[in-house]
Amino acid sequence: MKRSSILLFGIFFIVVCGYVNAQETSAPQETAIPEEIAAEPAAPINQEQVVLEDCPMTLGEQVSIGQAKSAFACRQFDDVVRALRDWNSVDPKERFDRLSLYIAALANTGSHAETLVTVRYALRFVRLQPEQMGKLQQMVQVVVNAIPKATEDDLFLEVLMDPENTELNFRLALAQTAMGNTKGLSATLSRILLYDEENYLAKDMLSQLNIARGNLPEAEADLRRIVADPTIPEQEKAQAASLLAQLEDLRSPHTWTKIAGYTWGRADNPLSISESGNSLVAAFPGTLFDAGEEVTEYYEQSLLGLNYQYALAYQDPQAITGGLTIINKDFQTQAALRMRIALLSLGYNWLATGDSVSFTLTDVDLGRVSLSKSYKVGGVKMFVRNQKGSLSGSADVTHNVFQSASTSNKTGNAYGLGLKGSYDPFGGKVIFLPNLTYVLTEAKVDQDSTDVFTYSLGMSAPINAQWTGSLTLKETETDRDGPDTTVSELTRKDDSFNWTVAFNWRKPGPPNKKVPMVAVTFSETETDSNIINFDTTTRDANVALTWVF
Incomplete structure (x- = not known):
């Protein structure tokens, strides 16, 4: 009871403050307001403006904002909800007044979940002034705190007992959204529409869900209903029409994606010359030799890609x-x-769950000579995916074949395991990207058989609508099964630390074949080895342009 009283006071206070600049005043019995009066500002409402003896009021089919305010003051919240449910279809000049009063009345009926969904819907699709948006955002926190805490399973049991209860279904829908239960969410929204086929909130949520899950026929039908509905805001109808046009293009099961990229960069110490001035990597696979001083090399890199999906x-x-x-x-x-x-x-992908299996053939040439071929079979399993983040695991087996006689000892198999996640604790302000991988390589000789453990943490933050900044920290530990006696009697162990900072720019909206995505990147890798000839520091800075069409 105390929570409900606080909610009533909070919502009522926000609405009362919002009506200081309302666009019409009227007596409770009015059904139409002349334009010259509607343009005049109204005074704030309070209990004294309503003669309590007139309560309860009778509201007709056509209700003015003044009549609705009076009914609200009489605490006839259910009547106000029924009278203002079509707030979308009225004159845009008074839409916010009707919307605010509708939200306040809906909250005071105890339909807190439906109120929250309504406010979020309005923030997405209704054109608002900054101060109006601020008032709605205040309402969000008030209503979130008023929704009773319950698990998805508990709410599901309650819905089974009362399947026609719209509020219970919306509470379940919010819980399923938070948990990433897309199948259950689809069933819940469909159940709401079964008993209330005109519920525009459920229509909107279902259309967004079908698009996200790739259910194009269902999404197309939902969007057509939105475009044809006269009670839907024009902004949402325009967005639905745009999405509908895109879905019609996607109706074919065949999807082709083309990628082109160009990178210009500078590499410091690309030969991996060690602190001793010697190099083994540069003479791959050769013997240890004096490589002289570190050098700086400029390079160009091109990328062409063609992807197909059926x-x-x-x-x-x-x-x-x-x-x-x-x-x-x-x-x-x-x-x-x-x-x-x-x-x-x-590959074969389960789009709704994020699971996949794949086969990859990789061919590498170094210095215009064939270096290696590899054949990899692997899969990805999505464990968790919701609004806060995701966690997936991967496993793969790779067969590496090195081409020349001098590198043939490196031929063998590699077995990999990985965990990859994302976590968004601050509503998109900063996204954390942890990653763990382990690769066991079995080559023909011990010095080329390795255990490689890599763990990294990435952080990505939007700077504005076009720019995103990111920082990645990565540690790699490499152990070998035996020594390379041509270099040292010690079995080599490496510990490498890499940090990368990047700034990415892209034009808002879908990929644009004329305007490329731009990335500016700098990275540094420092390798500490138990053999000094392998202690190295390398750096790389580049600018990359990528076109997707």
Whole structure:
């Protein structure tokens, strides 16, 4: 009871303050307001403006804002909700007044979950002044605090006992949204529409859900209903019409995506010359030699990619995917470091859950000579995916084949396990991206058989609508099964630390084939080894342009 009293006072206070600049005044018995009176500002309402002896009031089908205010003051909240439910269809000049009063009355009926969904809907689709938006955002916190805390399972049991209860269904829908239960959310929204087929909130949530899950036929039908509904705000109808046009283009199960990229950068110490001035990596696989001083090399890198997806007509969206990507990297003077990588992939994806299996063939040329081929089979399992973040696991097996006689000892298998997550605790202000991987490589000789453990933490934060900044910290520990006696009797162990900072720019909206995405990146890697000839520091700075169409 105390919570309800506080909610009533809070919502009533916000609405009363909001009506200081209301656009019409009228006596309780009025049904129409002349335009010259509607344009005049109204005084704040209070209990003294309503003659209590006139309560309860009788509201007709056409209700003026003045009549609704009077009924609200008489605490006839259910009547106000019924009278103002079509707040979307009225003159936009008074829409916010009717919306605010409707929200306040709905909250005071105890329909807190439906009130929260209504406010969020209004913030998305109704054109508001900054001060009006601020008032609605105040309402969000008041209503969130008033919703009784319960688990999804408890709410589901309550809905089974009372399936026609709209408030219970919306509370369940909010819980299912928070938990990422898209199947259950779809059933809940459909149940709301079964008993209340004109509920625009459930229509909107269901259309957004169908789009997110890839249920294009259902999403297209939902959007057509929104476009044809005269009670829907024009802003939402325009957005629905735009999405509908895109879905009609996507009706074909065939989807082609083309990617082109160009990178210009500078690499400090690309030969990985150690503190001793010696290098082994540069003479790959060769012997230890004196490489002299560290050098700085400028390079250019190009990327071309073509991806294909065939959507299968299942209730749970699934797709067969394929892709070909070619990367060329040319250094200004070091022809031995010139690299070409070609990747061919095939996969099967469960779009709604985020699970997938794939096969990837990778071909690498170094210095215009074939270096290696690898064949990888792997899969990804999504464990958690909701509004706060996600967690997925991966497993793969790779067979590596090195081409020349001098590198053939590196041929063997690699087994990988990984965990990848994202966490958004501050509503999109900062997103944390943890990652763990372990790779066991079994080569023909011990010095090339390795255990590699990598853990990293990335942080991404939007700067504005176009720019995003990110920072990634990564630690890699590498152990080998035996020594390379041509270098040292010690079994080599490396500990590498990398940090990368990047700024990314993209034009708002869908990918644009004319305007590329831009990325500016700087990274540094420091490797500490138990053999001094492998202690190195490398740096890389680049600017990349990427077109997706």
